[in-house]
Amino acid sequence: MKIEKILFPTKFREFAFEALESLLVLKDAGLRDVVLHYVIPREEVGFVPYGGYLKDEEERLREETRIRFQEWQQALSAHGIGSKIVIEVGDPVPNILALAEKEKIDLIVVGKKKKTGPELSFVGSHTLQLITRSTVPILVSKHMVEYESSGEMVTRLNDTIFQRPLLATDWSEPSSRALELLSSLKNIVDAVSVWKKRAGNGWPAIAKD
Structure with missing residues (x-):
């Protein structure tokens, strides 16, 4: 989008x-x-x-x-x-x-x-x-x-809120839509950090580029 x-x-x-x-x-x-x-x-x-x-x-x-x-x-x-x-x-x-x-x-x-x-x-x-x-x-x-x-x-x-956004994802449909939105901003985004949820273990402590 x-x-x-x-x-x-x-x-x-x-x-x-x-x-x-x-x-x-x-x-x-x-x-x-x-x-x-x-x-x-x-x-x-x-x-x-x-x-x-x-x-x-x-x-x-x-x-x-x-x-x-x-x-x-x-x-x-x-x-x-x-x-x-x-x-x-x-x-x-x-x-x-x-x-x-x-x-x-x-x-x-x-x-x-x-x-x-x-x-x-x-x-x-x-x-x-x-x-x-x-x-x-x-x-x-x-x-x-x-x-x-x-x-x-x-x-x-x-x-500069769009320069290096953090995407916290649980691989759900809303997370996919958020990723789609960020993808549309490729002209102004330098890098996206993805914080993914591990099954049964909650959120990890370290974000991954």
Whole structure:
């Protein structure tokens, strides 16, 4: 499969734009268009006692979002990538899934959840629902990671995420599709490390190139 059209839903969290920038390299692998998507939570503009529907608030949020997206569109255009802005009121998961189907998206790119405590997982409930329900491949972007090395905290930026990917495989059909996707990125991938599962012994400790 080829990645020609990406859906990029965002909540404008930290490093959201940097995550978008990390996708620009996909132009060399066939990327043509990016759909920039923002869902205004229904509760922010919904009916309130004696106030009705907050139409003015919806328009304000739409305009603020449109202005921010226009800056992102300039970065995409500078690299020869087309873009489209979609701003909706509703619930994130069903809106994202519906838009992906409508726009015939090849890849959905979502960000990691906001850190609120000990980070046991970097995906939130919405992302888990998307992964479970989506028929379109999903990339969960984690632009910055912090980890301990030799007693010191180290910060690393994942700005070349496609250069040396790691494929953890159990030889299942989903693993085969992941390999097929990586194969379509041969113009931008230097090497793929494969971490294979051994029958009955779990995952090995060493990845193999």
